[in-house]
Amino acid sequence: MSYAAAAAGKCDLILGGKCTSARYHLSHRLLMSNARIAEIFDEIADLLEFKGANPFRVRAYRNSARTIRNYSESLAHILHDADRKLTEIEGIGKDLAAKIEMLVETNRLPMLEELRSEVPESVLALLRIPGLGPKKAAVLHKELGIESLEQLKQACQAQEVRGLKGFGAKTETLILEGMVFAQSTASERRIFWAHADELVQELLKHMRLCSGIIEMEMAGSYRRGKETVGDLDMLVVATDGDKVMDQFASFGEVAETIVRGSTKMSVRLESGFQVDLRVVPERSFGAALQYFTGSKEHNVIVRGRAKQLGMKVNEWGVFRTDEDQEEYVTGKTEKEVYAALGLPEFPPELREARHEFEWADEQGELPELVTLKDIHGDLHMHTEATDGKATIMEMVEAAKQRGLKYIAITDHSQRVSMANGLDSERLLAQWDEIDKVNQELGRGFLVLKGIECDILEKGGMDLPDDVLAQADWVMASVHYGQKQPREKITGRIVEAIQNPHVSAISHPTGRLLNKREAYQVDMEAVMRAAADQGKFLELNAHPARLDLNDIHCAMAKAHGIPLVISTDAHNTEGLNVMRYGILQARRAGLTKEDVANTRTWTQLKKLTM
């Protein structure tokens, strides 16, 4: 189906049919992307769960949603390829394949329409209250006719809820307390990894004041380096667990203790952020670290493997199970836990049940992931000439201190008037200055003549070709017309890639975490163009951008497109964000070879030829 055909779709299509509803924020002009199919299957899982459907059926929808979201090829393309079948994909059987086909071909799914008519959207909001799952929410809906958070609040205040079977006075209180939490959106509760890291450093500092701690490590999505973190998990081995919990409770940010048992304690910080602490025996530390680092999906596979081997894995260790006997095998370190199952010690960033087991099985080894030390240059930064704060020389000094060998100065072009963007004349003057700086620096460090040139709303570049031709490095960026329809914005970016003077596309999707959705850009088309033209794509390392995301980074690798990880620094401190980009690249399974700026400038230049 062409973009035009998709765009011509009417508002009665299932996914565009509720244009005014919050249920779908996406425009109905979209093709049926993998992300969208995944979103639909997740919604079906939510609705089925609420209805009390077979939990394994619910899981099948959730698993397939995750697989589809992570899939590097468009399902619509596979569907239209006569030699391929959707059922090749793990977790997609005959039924789901038929549903995907119906979605792609007709943009509709009667089953979803039926579920939606049975379960009002507002009822699903009840599940966001901590402690309220599908079973209890269903009772509230059925017995008291509750359909919204507001109605539930009133019922609790009127003490109508405590009369229900399985509910009590305490539950009413918990529901009322959880109301504010439930009313905030999921994105408001997740913080950038970089912010989580600041919090972690503070927390670790506080905990180190407690004597008797033998081992201490953060687990969870923080350890996996996810771009945003929803809560923190801390693991401790200590001589006195109670003392550790007391120390934990005395952390300055703690607002309330949610639970405290003998091995587990959860607190909520002033900011609403939750932190969990677990105290485990020394012989279980590795097993617990493995377990609580997750991801959940990764662990499900690990446990399945254990079972095949006649073993069992839980947070206490690896056990050999014979008849009704259980024998502890190992658990002190993560490495031992994985080794007992014949698996390599997966770097936490890879533990997402995407390709890591495939790599371990088929290649017998994991990719050697890129590290911060591998980076030799930074190809995106600004100076005081536009909206940066430092001079060229100050950026050079800061880059040298961080062990870099070259940088590109890429200030904004004239279209970005708010940032005092450069016209041809000022840009050429800046490049003269760079020549002088390079002379002064001599060998050992190189400053490249660069520009972050806007891709204009109507298409085309913001500076003339004869100027761009003189640059060492041209990054093309969309800053305006971000809301344009898919066909238009994709066309602009593809056209920029085809411009012979453009080296790379910066922040290719334009998303800002927790704040702004990506452009409606067709990334498959962008990647095909980049691969075809031998151009680079940026992984912008700014913690609010991290654009490309990990899935797109893996897609780029599959297309053979080299990525440049850059800081987009606006001052000298801004150069520090490189490590967030590295974390993102590692999550995508990228090696040193996949990242272009691990090379010298001379080597990097050859990649484009």
Added chain:
DNA sequence: GCCGTTTTCGGCCCGACTGTTTTCAGTCG
């Protein structure tokens, strides 16, 4: 709903904690 050296049925990861119970179901991670 998926999957198969258990192959068209019968499994599908596992434990801690809480509240409402009086032995356990629901929720969470």
